[in-house]
Amino acid sequence: MKRTFLILTVVAIAAIALSACGPATITANPAPPQRLLNVTGSGMVNMTPDIAYINIGVHTEKPTAADAVAENNTQTQGVVDALKAAGVDVKDIQTTNFSIYPNTQFDPQTNQKLGTTYVVDNTVNVTVHKLDQLGDLLDATVKAGANSVNSIQFDVADKSAALKQARDQAVKDAQTQAKEISDTAGITLGAVQTISFYDNVPAPVMNAYGKGGGAVEAPASVPIQSGQMTLTVTVNMSYEIK
Numbered sequence: 001m002k003r004t005f006l007i008l009t010v011v012a013i014a015a016i017a018l019s020a021c022g023p024a025t026i027t028a029n030p031a032p033p034q035r036l037l038n039v040t041g042s043g044m045v046n047m048t049p050d051i052a053y054i055n056i057g058v059h060t061e062k063p064t065a066a067d068a069v070a071e072n073n074t075q076t077q078g079v080v081d082a083l084k085a086a087g088v089d090v091k092d093i094q095t096t097n098f099s100i101y102p103n104t105q106f107d108p109q110t111n112q113k114l115g116t117t118y119v120v121d122n123t124v125n126v127t128v129h130k131l132d133q134l135g136d137l138l139d140a141t142v143k144a145g146a147n148s149v150n151s152i153q154f155d156v157a158d159k160s161a162a163l164k165q166a167r168d169q170a171v172k173d174a175q176t177q178a179k180e181i182s183d184t185a186g187i188t189l190g191a192v193q194t195i196s197f198y199d200n201v202p203a204p205v206m207n208a209y210g211k212g213g214g215a216v217e218a219p220a221s222v223p224i225q226s227g228q229m230t231l232t233v234t235v236n237m238s239y240e241i242k
Contacts (some may be wrong), residue, residue, distance in 0.1 A: 035241035036193060039177045043169025043233045045162045049154035049226040052131055056083075056122035056141050057148035065100055065118040072120040075145030082144035083126060086137045092127035098187065123148065129157075134224045154226045159201060162231050167197060170235035178239050189242030200232040 058075040062068035083093055099121045105114040117240070128134055131154075138149060182189045 007183040041170045041174025043166040045166045052128045068118040068120040076122045078144040082140045097123040167235040170233045188242040197235045
């Protein structure tokens with residue numbers, strides 16, 4: 001009995017000693033929140049469009065579907081030929097819509113059916129690289145049979161240089177604001193902690209002409225003004241306050 005008691009006592013003492021030698025937990029004071037100065041800079045660059053996208057179409061309505069398709073095909077081919085003759089590359093002419101549908105007329109008073117005609121629409125999207133010839137090109141397509149011209153959208157083919165210029169302006173604007181604010185507030189700025197930017201490139205759209213039933217005579221030259229596009233870049237920067 002004495003031996004058993006002695007062994008148990010030794011084991012208990014060893015357990016107490018091990019627990020006393022275990023790692024101690026020290027709770028440190030939480031780090032103070034990082035102080036930041038947030039600024040937003042902007043940069044704007046005006047660009048002159050050098051490319052345009054136009055939807056040019058032929059709208060035909062005849063008593064039979066066959067007649068409507070036949071006339072539409074002739075007029076549409078004439079429009080495509082006129083585009084090629086004006087210097088538009090084949091790869092810049094793409095069919096975006098071809099549709100045939102019946103158009104039934106009713107007497108507005110009796111609501112009785114008066115008859116049905118068939119409508120055919122054929123539309124091509126054209127990319128124009130020579131904007132100084134855009135007015136003459138529209139004249140040529142209308143004379144060739146186009147009676148639906150709309151959604152003239154101007155654009156700049158390569159915006160990379162303008163984007164770089166606008167970003168540089170936005171960063172410098174943010175840096176200037178940060179310096180002015182820190183000098184006025186009497187604080188010292190550290191390194192930039194975060195930076196982000198957003199590009200905004202609007203595409204102005206202009207509509208010309210409208211739908212009609214057949215080819216129309218166009219004026220000598222359609223006046224087209226491409227205007228300017230404004231590319232805007234916004235930069236958000238966060239500086240450490242020392």
